[in-house]
Amino acid sequence: MSVTKLCPGSSLQYRRFQKPLLAALVMLLAGGFLIASPGGAGEISLLAPNVDQSLLSRNKVISVLVKVADVADLKLLTLQDDSDGRGIEPSRRQAKDNVYYVHYLVPLKKGKNSFTLGPIARKISIRYTPLSSLLNVDLEAPGVYRFHQQGTIPGECAGCHSEKLPAGAVTDKVRYGLFSPECYSCHSNIVSGTEWRHFPSSALLCRSCHQSNSDANKMVVPTGKVEGLCFDCHVNKKKWMGMSHIHGPVGTGDCTICHDPHGSGSAFQLWADGKGKLCVVCHEDMKKFVEGVSQNFVVHGIMKAQGCGACHSPHATDHPFQLYAEISELCLGCHTGLVGVENGHPVQNHPVKGKSDPLRAGYPFSCTSCHNPHGSPFKYMLIGDMRGGRVCAKCHGEKVKN
Numbered sequence: 001m002s003v004t005k006l007c008p009g010s011s012l013q014y015r016r017f018q019k020p021l022l023a024a025l026v027m028l029l030a031g032g033f034l035i036a037s038p039g040g041a042g043e044i045s046l047l048a049p050n051v052d053q054s055l056l057s058r059n060k061v062i063s064v065l066v067k068v069a070d071v072a073d074l075k076l077l078t079l080q081d082d083s084d085g086r087g088i089e090p091s092r093r094q095a096k097d098n099v100y101y102v103h104y105l106v107p108l109k110k111g112k113n114s115f116t117l118g119p120i121a122r123k124i125s126i127r128y129t130p131l132s133s134l135l136n137v138d139l140e141a142p143g144v145y146r147f148h149q150q151g152t153i154p155g156e157c158a159g160c161h162s163e164k165l166p167a168g169a170v171t172d173k174v175r176y177g178l179f180s181p182e183c184y185s186c187h188s189n190i191v192s193g194t195e196w197r198h199f200p201s202s203a204l205l206c207r208s209c210h211q212s213n214s215d216a217n218k219m220v221v222p223t224g225k226v227e228g229l230c231f232d233c234h235v236n237k238k239k240w241m242g243m244s245h246i247h248g249p250v251g252t253g254d255c256t257i258c259h260d261p262h263g264s265g266s267a268f269q270l271w272a273d274g275k276g277k278l279c280v281v282c283h284e285d286m287k288k289f290v291e292g293v294s295q296n297f298v299v300h301g302i303m304k305a306q307g308c309g310a311c312h313s314p315h316a317t318d319h320p321f322q323l324y325a326e327i328s329e330l331c332l333g334c335h336t337g338l339v340g341v342e343n344g345h346p347v348q349n350h351p352v353k354g355k356s357d358p359l360r361a362g363y364p365f366s367c368t369s370c371h372n373p374h375g376s377p378f379k380y381m382l383i384g385d386m387r388g389g390r391v392c393a394k395c396h397g398e399k400v401k402n
Contacts, residue, residue, distance in 0.1 A: 043069040053145040078118035148219040178207035194263035225253030240316035275307025289374040299375035
């Protein structure tokens with residue numbers, strides 16, 4: 001969620017004059033762009049963001065808010081992406097007391113983004129840094145864009161964005177909690193626009209997570225270890241911290257690396273499909289098993305059907321690799337034909353368990369001593385080619401050669 005303060009003092013005013021010569025002189029001194037128009041006087045002001053800001057956020061869009069004092073100037077108003085000259089259309093126009101507030105939702109790319117607000121030739125520069133973790137981010141640093149820095153509803157916006165829930169608003173009902181109807185008019189998309197919604201968000205209990213400890217009127221974004229905040233409700237999850245194998249994000253206390261705290265289009269409010277698309281963002285070496293590489297590469301069927309979570313807990317277990325059970329026991333949950341077999345697979349007297357793995361010191365012999373559990377270019381997902389005994393040679397090299 002991206003959030004900075006209004007800076008009225010940074011607004012560049014565009015005034016229309018009856019006398020073109022005087023208009024040209026004034027606009028030249030102001031560094032602005034002249035549009036001569038007879039009659040009346042108008043003003044175009046950039047309310048947000050500040051002219052040169054940094055945005056640290058998971059959201060790849062930023063809201064640009066422009067105030068227009070004369071309806072005639074609405075036709076002249078433009079916002080252009082300087083990288084390709086593309087014009088950006090307003091997402092909303094709101095009128096209040098004969099003043100017009102024009103809202104833009106502007107897509108961003110990583111790094112520097114530059115836009116020009118016309119006709120006043122105002123440059124807007126945003127340096128965007130995508131966030132994946134809240135552990136080491138400082139949203140209070142100078143120059144960081146935070147719309148709600150001074151208060152929940154800045155004075156300039158209060159005329160339209162009141163603390164009253166708009167008519168027709170769709171939210172989950174709640175009988176108690178820090179109800180925040182004022183958030184709906186801007187953030188309705190994260191309240192009702194996703195298939196999988198987090199209840200504090202869909203019920204507008206925004207202040208349950210975004211309340212400032214020092215200022216009741218200030219909305220904040222939690223940073224650092226957010227597990228304490230999550231565990232206020234998800235109390236049964238504390239048991240993970242006592243397990244022997246803990247997933248990195250759980251161990252560091254940053255639940256939002258995987259879960260969108262508001263809601264998403266994926267189950268469990270995950271940022272992406274939990275079958276594997278989310279996992280490979282960090283586990284890049286697993287992409288070939290999730291996406292497939294060629295027709296000659298055999299991917300374990302469970303990867304396609306249920307994904308990584310079929311075998312691995314995304315949180316914690318007492319088994320290596322966060323498996324739900326000991327390796328061979330987990331495999332036998334599907335491959336039931338080998339239940340109870342301790343030797344004789346794949347050939348007579350070959351052990352299946354009860355021995356040390358000759359290829360992985362410290363690990364017991366298991367199904368994965370010979371099979372890659374994710375996939376391989378070899379038949380039966382073996383770790384080597386059966387032809388010429390090559391897979392056997394990994395452990396029995398000299399015996400096979402003789």
